[in-house]
Amino acid sequence: MxxxxxxxxxxxxxxxxxxxxxxxxxxxxxxxxxxxxxxxxxxxxxxxxxxxxxxxxxxxxxxxxxxxxxxxxxxxxxxxxxxxxxxxxxxxxxxxxxxxxGDRFPLSSAGDPMLVNPSAENPWEHLDFDPDTGNLTARYDAASGAPSPKGYATVQLLRLDRREGMAEGYRRAYRRIEAFVNAALSEAVIDPDQLAQQLLLADEHGLLHWCFGPVGANLRPFAALRNKAPAAWAACAAAVQ
Ligand SMILES: [Zn+2]
Incomplete structure:
Protein backbone atom coordinates (compact mmCIF):
# COMPACT_ATOMS: atom_id res chain seq x y z
CA MET A 1 0.00 0.00 0.00
CA GLY A 102 -18.28 -4.53 -0.01
CA ASP A 103 -20.20 -2.98 2.88
CA ARG A 104 -17.80 -4.43 5.44
CA PHE A 105 -16.20 -1.73 7.55
CA PRO A 106 -14.95 -2.79 10.99
CA LEU A 107 -14.81 -0.11 13.68
CA SER A 108 -12.84 0.02 16.93
CA SER A 109 -14.65 0.15 20.26
CA ALA A 110 -14.17 3.93 20.06
CA GLY A 111 -15.94 3.99 16.68
CA ASP A 112 -12.83 4.63 14.56
CA PRO A 113 -12.25 2.78 11.26
CA MET A 114 -10.09 -0.32 11.55
CA LEU A 115 -9.33 -0.21 7.83
CA VAL A 116 -6.20 1.71 6.81
CA ASN A 117 -7.11 4.83 4.84
CA PRO A 118 -4.22 5.36 2.39
CA SER A 119 -5.29 8.96 1.74
CA ALA A 120 -5.24 9.87 5.42
CA GLU A 121 -2.36 7.95 7.01
CA ASN A 122 0.88 6.13 6.27
CA PRO A 123 -0.18 2.50 5.68
CA TRP A 124 3.26 1.20 6.71
CA GLU A 125 2.60 2.23 10.28
CA HIS A 126 0.16 -0.67 10.34
CA LEU A 127 1.41 -3.03 7.63
CA ASP A 128 4.49 -5.11 7.07
CA PHE A 129 5.84 -6.78 3.93
CA ASP A 130 7.29 -10.28 3.45
CA PRO A 131 9.86 -10.18 0.62
CA ASP A 132 9.83 -14.00 0.32
CA THR A 133 6.10 -14.46 -0.21
CA GLY A 134 5.19 -10.95 -1.44
CA ASN A 135 2.34 -10.87 1.10
CA LEU A 136 1.35 -7.89 3.21
CA THR A 137 0.83 -8.65 6.89
CA ALA A 138 0.00 -6.74 10.05
CA ARG A 139 2.99 -4.87 11.43
CA TYR A 140 4.27 -6.04 14.77
CA ASP A 141 3.64 -3.33 17.32
CA ALA A 142 6.57 -3.34 19.76
CA ALA A 143 4.72 -1.22 22.32
CA SER A 144 1.86 -3.66 22.75
CA GLY A 145 3.85 -6.77 21.82
CA ALA A 146 1.17 -7.77 19.30
CA PRO A 147 0.35 -7.20 15.62
CA SER A 148 -1.20 -3.81 14.84
CA PRO A 149 -4.99 -4.33 15.23
CA LYS A 150 -5.63 -1.92 12.36
CA GLY A 151 -3.09 -3.67 10.17
CA TYR A 152 -4.60 -7.03 11.05
CA ALA A 153 -8.15 -5.89 10.25
CA THR A 154 -6.98 -4.39 6.93
CA VAL A 155 -5.12 -7.53 5.87
CA GLN A 156 -8.11 -9.72 6.76
CA LEU A 157 -10.66 -7.51 5.03
CA LEU A 158 -8.74 -7.10 1.76
CA ARG A 159 -7.04 -10.53 2.00
CA LEU A 160 -3.65 -8.94 1.48
CA ASP A 161 -1.87 -12.07 2.72
CA ARG A 162 -3.50 -14.51 0.30
CA ARG A 163 -3.76 -12.98 -3.16
CA GLU A 164 -1.32 -14.78 -5.42
CA GLY A 165 -1.33 -12.33 -8.32
CA MET A 166 -0.90 -9.37 -6.03
CA ALA A 167 1.90 -11.07 -4.08
CA GLU A 168 3.74 -11.79 -7.35
CA GLY A 169 3.45 -8.11 -8.31
CA TYR A 170 4.94 -7.08 -4.97
CA ARG A 171 7.73 -9.64 -5.22
CA ARG A 172 8.68 -8.43 -8.70
CA ALA A 173 8.69 -4.80 -7.59
CA TYR A 174 10.86 -5.69 -4.60
CA ARG A 175 13.35 -7.54 -6.82
CA ARG A 176 13.60 -4.50 -9.13
CA ILE A 177 14.30 -2.24 -6.17
CA GLU A 178 16.87 -4.69 -4.80
CA ALA A 179 18.58 -4.92 -8.21
CA PHE A 180 18.97 -1.12 -8.44
CA VAL A 181 20.46 -0.95 -4.94
CA ASN A 182 22.79 -3.87 -5.68
CA ALA A 183 23.89 -2.22 -8.93
CA ALA A 184 24.62 1.00 -7.05
CA LEU A 185 26.60 -0.93 -4.43
CA SER A 186 28.86 -2.31 -7.16
CA GLU A 187 29.79 1.22 -8.29
CA ALA A 188 32.88 2.95 -6.89
CA VAL A 189 30.89 6.14 -6.40
CA ILE A 190 27.13 6.23 -5.85
CA ASP A 191 25.13 9.17 -7.16
CA PRO A 192 22.43 9.64 -4.46
CA ASP A 193 19.96 11.57 -6.66
CA GLN A 194 20.26 9.14 -9.55
CA LEU A 195 19.68 6.15 -7.28
CA ALA A 196 16.69 7.82 -5.61
CA GLN A 197 15.16 8.56 -9.02
CA GLN A 198 15.70 4.99 -10.23
CA LEU A 199 14.09 3.61 -7.10
CA LEU A 200 11.09 5.92 -7.28
CA LEU A 201 10.49 4.83 -10.89
CA ALA A 202 10.86 1.14 -10.00
CA ASP A 203 8.54 1.34 -6.99
CA GLU A 204 5.13 0.52 -8.42
CA HIS A 205 3.71 -0.71 -5.10
CA GLY A 206 4.73 1.86 -2.52
CA LEU A 207 7.38 -0.49 -1.14
CA LEU A 208 10.20 2.03 -0.75
CA HIS A 209 8.66 3.33 2.43
CA TRP A 210 9.06 -0.15 3.85
CA CYS A 211 12.55 -0.72 2.36
CA PHE A 212 13.86 2.50 3.92
CA GLY A 213 11.81 2.11 7.10
CA PRO A 214 12.78 0.34 10.34
CA VAL A 215 12.40 -3.22 8.97
CA GLY A 216 13.91 -2.85 5.50
CA ALA A 217 16.81 -0.77 6.83
CA ASN A 218 18.17 -3.88 8.55
CA LEU A 219 17.97 -6.11 5.49
CA ARG A 220 20.43 -6.59 2.71
CA PRO A 221 20.99 -4.67 0.42
CA PHE A 222 19.55 -1.62 2.21
CA ALA A 223 21.72 -2.13 5.31
CA ALA A 224 24.77 -2.50 3.04
CA LEU A 225 23.87 0.77 1.31
CA ARG A 226 23.55 2.59 4.61
CA ASN A 227 26.90 1.21 5.64
CA LYS A 228 28.79 1.96 2.42
CA ALA A 229 27.12 5.21 1.37
CA PRO A 230 25.18 6.81 4.25
CA ALA A 231 24.52 9.95 2.21
CA ALA A 232 22.95 7.96 -0.64
CA TRP A 233 20.85 5.96 1.85
CA ALA A 234 19.67 9.17 3.50
CA ALA A 235 18.84 10.75 0.12
CA CYS A 236 16.73 7.72 -0.82
CA ALA A 237 15.05 7.61 2.60
CA ALA A 238 14.17 11.30 2.26
CA ALA A 239 12.93 10.90 -1.33
CA VAL A 240 10.40 8.23 -0.39
CA GLN A 241 8.77 10.24 2.40
ZN1 LIG B 1 -7.13 -3.42 -5.28
Missing part, protein backbone atom coordinates in the same frame (compact mmCIF):
# COMPACT_ATOMS: atom_id res chain seq x y z
CA UNK A 2 1.11 3.55 -0.53
CA UNK A 3 0.38 6.83 1.22
CA UNK A 4 -1.72 8.88 -1.21
CA UNK A 5 -1.97 12.64 -0.93
CA UNK A 6 -5.41 14.05 -1.62
CA UNK A 7 -5.69 16.74 -4.27
CA UNK A 8 -8.34 19.46 -4.24
CA UNK A 9 -11.23 18.86 -6.63
CA UNK A 10 -11.81 21.42 -9.40
CA UNK A 11 -14.37 23.92 -8.08
CA UNK A 12 -17.24 22.88 -10.32
CA UNK A 13 -17.00 19.20 -9.34
CA UNK A 14 -16.71 20.12 -5.66
CA UNK A 15 -19.82 22.30 -5.73
CA UNK A 16 -21.72 19.52 -7.55
CA UNK A 17 -20.81 17.12 -4.72
CA UNK A 18 -21.77 19.72 -2.10
CA UNK A 19 -25.17 20.13 -3.78
CA UNK A 20 -25.75 16.37 -3.92
CA UNK A 21 -24.72 15.96 -0.27
CA UNK A 22 -27.23 18.64 0.71
CA UNK A 23 -30.02 17.23 -1.46
CA UNK A 24 -29.61 13.70 -0.07
CA UNK A 25 -28.98 14.66 3.58
CA UNK A 26 -30.95 12.45 5.92
CA UNK A 27 -31.93 9.95 3.23
CA UNK A 28 -31.49 6.35 4.39
CA UNK A 29 -30.58 5.12 0.89
CA UNK A 30 -28.60 7.03 -1.74
CA UNK A 31 -27.98 4.21 -4.24
CA UNK A 32 -30.20 5.71 -6.92
CA UNK A 33 -28.96 9.24 -6.35
CA UNK A 34 -25.41 7.92 -6.59
CA UNK A 35 -26.09 5.95 -9.80
CA UNK A 36 -27.56 9.05 -11.44
CA UNK A 37 -24.72 11.25 -10.25
CA UNK A 38 -22.15 8.70 -11.44
CA UNK A 39 -23.14 9.43 -15.07
CA UNK A 40 -22.34 13.13 -14.80
CA UNK A 41 -19.33 15.09 -15.96
CA UNK A 42 -18.66 16.15 -12.37
CA UNK A 43 -18.14 12.54 -11.32
CA UNK A 44 -15.91 11.94 -14.35
CA UNK A 45 -13.81 14.80 -12.97
CA UNK A 46 -13.78 13.08 -9.58
CA UNK A 47 -12.41 9.91 -11.22
CA UNK A 48 -9.78 11.91 -13.12
CA UNK A 49 -8.68 13.61 -9.90
CA UNK A 50 -8.43 10.26 -8.09
CA UNK A 51 -6.39 8.90 -10.99
CA UNK A 52 -4.08 11.91 -10.79
CA UNK A 53 -3.59 11.11 -7.08
CA UNK A 54 -2.47 7.56 -7.85
CA UNK A 55 0.18 8.47 -10.42
CA UNK A 56 0.67 7.41 -14.04
CA UNK A 57 -0.23 3.74 -13.50
CA UNK A 58 -3.61 4.49 -11.91
CA UNK A 59 -3.40 1.61 -9.48
CA UNK A 60 -5.98 0.68 -6.88
CA UNK A 61 -5.30 2.63 -3.68
CA UNK A 62 -5.71 -0.45 -1.49
CA UNK A 63 -3.70 -3.22 -3.19
CA UNK A 64 -1.65 -0.90 -5.47
CA UNK A 65 -1.35 -3.88 -7.83
CA UNK A 66 -4.49 -3.92 -9.99
CA UNK A 67 -5.91 -1.08 -12.08
CA UNK A 68 -8.09 1.30 -10.06
CA UNK A 69 -11.32 1.23 -12.00
CA UNK A 70 -14.01 2.76 -9.84
CA UNK A 71 -14.80 5.21 -7.06
CA UNK A 72 -14.64 3.52 -3.67
CA UNK A 73 -16.38 4.94 -0.61
CA UNK A 74 -14.06 4.44 2.36
CA UNK A 75 -17.06 4.63 4.72
CA UNK A 76 -19.40 2.45 2.59
CA UNK A 77 -22.37 4.36 1.23
CA UNK A 78 -24.84 1.58 2.13
CA UNK A 79 -24.55 1.86 5.91
CA UNK A 80 -23.25 5.46 5.81
CA UNK A 81 -25.33 7.24 3.12
CA UNK A 82 -24.50 10.66 4.59
CA UNK A 83 -20.88 10.23 3.44
CA UNK A 84 -21.63 9.18 -0.14
CA UNK A 85 -20.96 12.60 -1.65
CA UNK A 86 -18.06 13.67 0.56
CA UNK A 87 -14.83 14.05 -1.41
CA UNK A 88 -12.52 13.00 1.47
CA UNK A 89 -14.46 9.71 1.62
CA UNK A 90 -13.61 8.80 -1.99
CA UNK A 91 -10.78 6.54 -3.09
CA UNK A 92 -9.95 4.70 -6.31
CA UNK A 93 -10.14 0.93 -6.09
CA UNK A 94 -9.96 -2.24 -8.21
CA UNK A 95 -12.89 -4.64 -8.65
CA UNK A 96 -11.26 -7.31 -6.48
CA UNK A 97 -10.64 -5.03 -3.47
CA UNK A 98 -14.11 -3.55 -3.95
CA UNK A 99 -15.62 -7.03 -3.88
CA UNK A 100 -13.70 -8.09 -0.75
CA UNK A 101 -14.66 -4.92 1.06
Missing amino acids: RRTHRLALPRRAQSYLDGRAQATAGQPNVERAWKTARQTKALATVVETLQAMTGPRQRCMYCVDSHGSDIEHFWPKGPYPGRAFLWPNMLLCCTECGRFK
Whole structure:
Protein backbone atom coordinates (compact mmCIF):
# COMPACT_ATOMS: atom_id res chain seq x y z
CA MET A 1 0.00 0.00 0.00
CA ARG A 2 1.11 3.55 -0.53
CA ARG A 3 0.38 6.83 1.22
CA THR A 4 -1.72 8.88 -1.21
CA HIS A 5 -1.97 12.64 -0.93
CA ARG A 6 -5.41 14.05 -1.62
CA LEU A 7 -5.69 16.74 -4.27
CA ALA A 8 -8.34 19.46 -4.24
CA LEU A 9 -11.23 18.86 -6.63
CA PRO A 10 -11.81 21.42 -9.40
CA ARG A 11 -14.37 23.92 -8.08
CA ARG A 12 -17.24 22.88 -10.32
CA ALA A 13 -17.00 19.20 -9.34
CA GLN A 14 -16.71 20.12 -5.66
CA SER A 15 -19.82 22.30 -5.73
CA TYR A 16 -21.72 19.52 -7.55
CA LEU A 17 -20.81 17.12 -4.72
CA ASP A 18 -21.77 19.72 -2.10
CA GLY A 19 -25.17 20.13 -3.78
CA ARG A 20 -25.75 16.37 -3.92
CA ALA A 21 -24.72 15.96 -0.27
CA GLN A 22 -27.23 18.64 0.71
CA ALA A 23 -30.02 17.23 -1.46
CA THR A 24 -29.61 13.70 -0.07
CA ALA A 25 -28.98 14.66 3.58
CA GLY A 26 -30.95 12.45 5.92
CA GLN A 27 -31.93 9.95 3.23
CA PRO A 28 -31.49 6.35 4.39
CA ASN A 29 -30.58 5.12 0.89
CA VAL A 30 -28.60 7.03 -1.74
CA GLU A 31 -27.98 4.21 -4.24
CA ARG A 32 -30.20 5.71 -6.92
CA ALA A 33 -28.96 9.24 -6.35
CA TRP A 34 -25.41 7.92 -6.59
CA LYS A 35 -26.09 5.95 -9.80
CA THR A 36 -27.56 9.05 -11.44
CA ALA A 37 -24.72 11.25 -10.25
CA ARG A 38 -22.15 8.70 -11.44
CA GLN A 39 -23.14 9.43 -15.07
CA THR A 40 -22.34 13.13 -14.80
CA LYS A 41 -19.33 15.09 -15.96
CA ALA A 42 -18.66 16.15 -12.37
CA LEU A 43 -18.14 12.54 -11.32
CA ALA A 44 -15.91 11.94 -14.35
CA THR A 45 -13.81 14.80 -12.97
CA VAL A 46 -13.78 13.08 -9.58
CA VAL A 47 -12.41 9.91 -11.22
CA GLU A 48 -9.78 11.91 -13.12
CA THR A 49 -8.68 13.61 -9.90
CA LEU A 50 -8.43 10.26 -8.09
CA GLN A 51 -6.39 8.90 -10.99
CA ALA A 52 -4.08 11.91 -10.79
CA MET A 53 -3.59 11.11 -7.08
CA THR A 54 -2.47 7.56 -7.85
CA GLY A 55 0.18 8.47 -10.42
CA PRO A 56 0.67 7.41 -14.04
CA ARG A 57 -0.23 3.74 -13.50
CA GLN A 58 -3.61 4.49 -11.91
CA ARG A 59 -3.40 1.61 -9.48
CA CYS A 60 -5.98 0.68 -6.88
CA MET A 61 -5.30 2.63 -3.68
CA TYR A 62 -5.71 -0.45 -1.49
CA CYS A 63 -3.70 -3.22 -3.19
CA VAL A 64 -1.65 -0.90 -5.47
CA ASP A 65 -1.35 -3.88 -7.83
CA SER A 66 -4.49 -3.92 -9.99
CA HIS A 67 -5.91 -1.08 -12.08
CA GLY A 68 -8.09 1.30 -10.06
CA SER A 69 -11.32 1.23 -12.00
CA ASP A 70 -14.01 2.76 -9.84
CA ILE A 71 -14.80 5.21 -7.06
CA GLU A 72 -14.64 3.52 -3.67
CA HIS A 73 -16.38 4.94 -0.61
CA PHE A 74 -14.06 4.44 2.36
CA TRP A 75 -17.06 4.63 4.72
CA PRO A 76 -19.40 2.45 2.59
CA LYS A 77 -22.37 4.36 1.23
CA GLY A 78 -24.84 1.58 2.13
CA PRO A 79 -24.55 1.86 5.91
CA TYR A 80 -23.25 5.46 5.81
CA PRO A 81 -25.33 7.24 3.12
CA GLY A 82 -24.50 10.66 4.59
CA ARG A 83 -20.88 10.23 3.44
CA ALA A 84 -21.63 9.18 -0.14
CA PHE A 85 -20.96 12.60 -1.65
CA LEU A 86 -18.06 13.67 0.56
CA TRP A 87 -14.83 14.05 -1.41
CA PRO A 88 -12.52 13.00 1.47
CA ASN A 89 -14.46 9.71 1.62
CA MET A 90 -13.61 8.80 -1.99
CA LEU A 91 -10.78 6.54 -3.09
CA LEU A 92 -9.95 4.70 -6.31
CA CYS A 93 -10.14 0.93 -6.09
CA CYS A 94 -9.96 -2.24 -8.21
CA THR A 95 -12.89 -4.64 -8.65
CA GLU A 96 -11.26 -7.31 -6.48
CA CYS A 97 -10.64 -5.03 -3.47
CA GLY A 98 -14.11 -3.55 -3.95
CA ARG A 99 -15.62 -7.03 -3.88
CA PHE A 100 -13.70 -8.09 -0.75
CA LYS A 101 -14.66 -4.92 1.06
CA GLY A 102 -18.28 -4.53 -0.01
CA ASP A 103 -20.20 -2.98 2.88
CA ARG A 104 -17.80 -4.43 5.44
CA PHE A 105 -16.20 -1.73 7.55
CA PRO A 106 -14.95 -2.79 10.99
CA LEU A 107 -14.81 -0.11 13.68
CA SER A 108 -12.84 0.02 16.93
CA SER A 109 -14.65 0.15 20.26
CA ALA A 110 -14.17 3.93 20.06
CA GLY A 111 -15.94 3.99 16.68
CA ASP A 112 -12.83 4.63 14.56
CA PRO A 113 -12.25 2.78 11.26
CA MET A 114 -10.09 -0.32 11.55
CA LEU A 115 -9.33 -0.21 7.83
CA VAL A 116 -6.20 1.71 6.81
CA ASN A 117 -7.11 4.83 4.84
CA PRO A 118 -4.22 5.36 2.39
CA SER A 119 -5.29 8.96 1.74
CA ALA A 120 -5.24 9.87 5.42
CA GLU A 121 -2.36 7.95 7.01
CA ASN A 122 0.88 6.13 6.27
CA PRO A 123 -0.18 2.50 5.68
CA TRP A 124 3.26 1.20 6.71
CA GLU A 125 2.60 2.23 10.28
CA HIS A 126 0.16 -0.67 10.34
CA LEU A 127 1.41 -3.03 7.63
CA ASP A 128 4.49 -5.11 7.07
CA PHE A 129 5.84 -6.78 3.93
CA ASP A 130 7.29 -10.28 3.45
CA PRO A 131 9.86 -10.18 0.62
CA ASP A 132 9.83 -14.00 0.32
CA THR A 133 6.10 -14.46 -0.21
CA GLY A 134 5.19 -10.95 -1.44
CA ASN A 135 2.34 -10.87 1.10
CA LEU A 136 1.35 -7.89 3.21
CA THR A 137 0.83 -8.65 6.89
CA ALA A 138 0.00 -6.74 10.05
CA ARG A 139 2.99 -4.87 11.43
CA TYR A 140 4.27 -6.04 14.77
CA ASP A 141 3.64 -3.33 17.32
CA ALA A 142 6.57 -3.34 19.76
CA ALA A 143 4.72 -1.22 22.32
CA SER A 144 1.86 -3.66 22.75
CA GLY A 145 3.85 -6.77 21.82
CA ALA A 146 1.17 -7.77 19.30
CA PRO A 147 0.35 -7.20 15.62
CA SER A 148 -1.20 -3.81 14.84
CA PRO A 149 -4.99 -4.33 15.23
CA LYS A 150 -5.63 -1.92 12.36
CA GLY A 151 -3.09 -3.67 10.17
CA TYR A 152 -4.60 -7.03 11.05
CA ALA A 153 -8.15 -5.89 10.25
CA THR A 154 -6.98 -4.39 6.93
CA VAL A 155 -5.12 -7.53 5.87
CA GLN A 156 -8.11 -9.72 6.76
CA LEU A 157 -10.66 -7.51 5.03
CA LEU A 158 -8.74 -7.10 1.76
CA ARG A 159 -7.04 -10.53 2.00
CA LEU A 160 -3.65 -8.94 1.48
CA ASP A 161 -1.87 -12.07 2.72
CA ARG A 162 -3.50 -14.51 0.30
CA ARG A 163 -3.76 -12.98 -3.16
CA GLU A 164 -1.32 -14.78 -5.42
CA GLY A 165 -1.33 -12.33 -8.32
CA MET A 166 -0.90 -9.37 -6.03
CA ALA A 167 1.90 -11.07 -4.08
CA GLU A 168 3.74 -11.79 -7.35
CA GLY A 169 3.45 -8.11 -8.31
CA TYR A 170 4.94 -7.08 -4.97
CA ARG A 171 7.73 -9.64 -5.22
CA ARG A 172 8.68 -8.43 -8.70
CA ALA A 173 8.69 -4.80 -7.59
CA TYR A 174 10.86 -5.69 -4.60
CA ARG A 175 13.35 -7.54 -6.82
CA ARG A 176 13.60 -4.50 -9.13
CA ILE A 177 14.30 -2.24 -6.17
CA GLU A 178 16.87 -4.69 -4.80
CA ALA A 179 18.58 -4.92 -8.21
CA PHE A 180 18.97 -1.12 -8.44
CA VAL A 181 20.46 -0.95 -4.94
CA ASN A 182 22.79 -3.87 -5.68
CA ALA A 183 23.89 -2.22 -8.93
CA ALA A 184 24.62 1.00 -7.05
CA LEU A 185 26.60 -0.93 -4.43
CA SER A 186 28.86 -2.31 -7.16
CA GLU A 187 29.79 1.22 -8.29
CA ALA A 188 32.88 2.95 -6.89
CA VAL A 189 30.89 6.14 -6.40
CA ILE A 190 27.13 6.23 -5.85
CA ASP A 191 25.13 9.17 -7.16
CA PRO A 192 22.43 9.64 -4.46
CA ASP A 193 19.96 11.57 -6.66
CA GLN A 194 20.26 9.14 -9.55
CA LEU A 195 19.68 6.15 -7.28
CA ALA A 196 16.69 7.82 -5.61
CA GLN A 197 15.16 8.56 -9.02
CA GLN A 198 15.70 4.99 -10.23
CA LEU A 199 14.09 3.61 -7.10
CA LEU A 200 11.09 5.92 -7.28
CA LEU A 201 10.49 4.83 -10.89
CA ALA A 202 10.86 1.14 -10.00
CA ASP A 203 8.54 1.34 -6.99
CA GLU A 204 5.13 0.52 -8.42
CA HIS A 205 3.71 -0.71 -5.10
CA GLY A 206 4.73 1.86 -2.52
CA LEU A 207 7.38 -0.49 -1.14
CA LEU A 208 10.20 2.03 -0.75
CA HIS A 209 8.66 3.33 2.43
CA TRP A 210 9.06 -0.15 3.85
CA CYS A 211 12.55 -0.72 2.36
CA PHE A 212 13.86 2.50 3.92
CA GLY A 213 11.81 2.11 7.10
CA PRO A 214 12.78 0.34 10.34
CA VAL A 215 12.40 -3.22 8.97
CA GLY A 216 13.91 -2.85 5.50
CA ALA A 217 16.81 -0.77 6.83
CA ASN A 218 18.17 -3.88 8.55
CA LEU A 219 17.97 -6.11 5.49
CA ARG A 220 20.43 -6.59 2.71
CA PRO A 221 20.99 -4.67 0.42
CA PHE A 222 19.55 -1.62 2.21
CA ALA A 223 21.72 -2.13 5.31
CA ALA A 224 24.77 -2.50 3.04
CA LEU A 225 23.87 0.77 1.31
CA ARG A 226 23.55 2.59 4.61
CA ASN A 227 26.90 1.21 5.64
CA LYS A 228 28.79 1.96 2.42
CA ALA A 229 27.12 5.21 1.37
CA PRO A 230 25.18 6.81 4.25
CA ALA A 231 24.52 9.95 2.21
CA ALA A 232 22.95 7.96 -0.64
CA TRP A 233 20.85 5.96 1.85
CA ALA A 234 19.67 9.17 3.50
CA ALA A 235 18.84 10.75 0.12
CA CYS A 236 16.73 7.72 -0.82
CA ALA A 237 15.05 7.61 2.60
CA ALA A 238 14.17 11.30 2.26
CA ALA A 239 12.93 10.90 -1.33
CA VAL A 240 10.40 8.23 -0.39
CA GLN A 241 8.77 10.24 2.40
ZN1 LIG B 1 -7.13 -3.42 -5.28
